[in-house]
Amino acid sequence: MKKYKVALIPGDGIGSEVINEGVKVLKTIEQLDENLSFSFESFPWGCEYYLEKERMMDEDGIDKLKDFDAVYLGAVGYPGVPDHISLRDLLIRIRREFDLYVNLRPITLLNEGLTPFKDKKKEDIDFLVIRENSEGEYSGVGDWLYKGKPEEVVLQTGVFSRKGTERIIRYAYEEARKQNKSLTSVSKGNALNYSMVFWDEVFEEIGNEYPDVETSSYLVDAASLYFVSNPERFEIVVTSNLFGDILTDIGAGITGGLGLATGANINPEKNYPSMFEPVHGSAPDIAGQGIANPLAAIWSVSQMLDYFEEEGWGKVLLNTIVTILKETDRLTPDLGGTASTSEVGDYFVELLKNNI
Numbered sequence: 001m002k003k004y005k006v007a008l009i010p011g012d013g014i015g016s017e018v019i020n021e022g023v024k025v026l027k028t029i030e031q032l033d034e035n036l037s038f039s040f041e042s043f044p045w046g047c048e049y050y051l052e053k054e055r056m057m058d059e060d061g062i063d064k065l066k067d068f069d070a071v072y073l074g075a076v077g078y079p080g081v082p083d084h085i086s087l088r089d090l091l092i093r094i095r096r097e098f099d100l101y102v103n104l105r106p107i108t109l110l111n112e113g114l115t116p117f118k119d120k121k122k123e124d125i126d127f128l129v130i131r132e133n134s135e136g137e138y139s140g141v142g143d144w145l146y147k148g149k150p151e152e153v154v155l156q157t158g159v160f161s162r163k164g165t166e167r168i169i170r171y172a173y174e175e176a177r178k179q180n181k182s183l184t185s186v187s188k189g190n191a192l193n194y195s196m197v198f199w200d201e202v203f204e205e206i207g208n209e210y211p212d213v214e215t216s217s218y219l220v221d222a223a224s225l226y227f228v229s230n231p232e233r234f235e236i237v238v239t240s241n242l243f244g245d246i247l248t249d250i251g252a253g254i255t256g257g258l259g260l261a262t263g264a265n266i267n268p269e270k271n272y273p274s275m276f277e278p279v280h281g282s283a284p285d286i287a288g289q290g291i292a293n294p295l296a297a298i299w300s301v302s303q304m305l306d307y308f309e310e311e312g313w314g315k316v317l318l319n320t321i322v323t324i325l326k327e328t329d330r331l332t333p334d335l336g337g338t339a340s341t342s343e344v345g346d347y348f349v350e351l352l353k354n355n356i
Helices: 015-032 047-053 061-065 083-097 162-179 195-207 220-229 241-255 295-307 311-324 341-355
Strands: 002-011 036-042 070-075 102-108 126-132 136-145 153-159 183-187 215-219 236-239 262-266 274-278
Touching: 002 015, 015 036, 015 070, 015 295, 015 341, 047 083, 061 083, 070 083, 070 295, 083 136, 083 274, 102 241, 126 162, 126 241, 136 241, 162 183, 162 195, 162 236, 183 195, 183 220, 183 241, 195 215, 215 220, 220 236, 220 241, 236 241, 262 295, 274 295, 295 311, 295 341, 311 341
Parallel strands: 002 036, 002 070, 070 274, 126 236, 183 215, 183 236
Antiparallel strands: 102 126, 102 262, 136 153, 262 274
């Protein structure tokens, strides 16, 4: 029997509501598959914890997480705690401490009725964004000089190491080769004359090792336009930390909204546990109402199972999401339904049991 230990960080806002449904799905899989076992331990880290302890997680939190096979994160951020603290001191800290340098965000139209486009089919919007996840614009390097004075100056420095840039681009080339798909690099070399020129050069250098992979390169402003006007251009996309963050929100907008947006933070070498999360945020405006959409959280469970090399179950979950999206009355209000968070989870489990 394969046994997996999963650390739960429900976090803030709707985090605990959606994570509960993902755990419900994993427990159902355990019942259906005698070869799989999941154990869970929950950690109360987040903004409420910060207001009490003046830190987002335990001082030895990273050490506590090291023994797990995966981290399942609900959401980070809530009014009362500055966003740069809540994000950097929990989510980004885990990403960096565990060297989760690959961020995988699928942009896949699972139901044609969910896109704002009238003329786009499922096959037109089906690509993967591979985002550099450990450095770049989110490195936190900079300074704030002469604060409060007329000559006040703020410096924010992006850090692009050869190691970091090469490994994410190489990962993307490998994925494109594996899937027999084209690879598009997104940068901004015409304006960022050091970091993005370097990125473009590394993309071209590594590309010489993959002559079988068809490639394109777009400036981020053009790519943003094409995400909306011609999403069928893209199959695999590789880009920097900041650009990947922004572009995938556009991707969510064209495929059904943030309630279906998921992300995997991966250490490919598996030296550390990888982390899986819905990327819709804590949604404080609807927290506690029981109407949050749990499908992104369940999709992130599918990504977790892929990471565990249980791709069969990962595909089953994704197919079940496709099935449930056909029944509007079974969905949460953001997708036009009237169901509660737990009702969606319960029905998902019912479908799972009936389809196996």
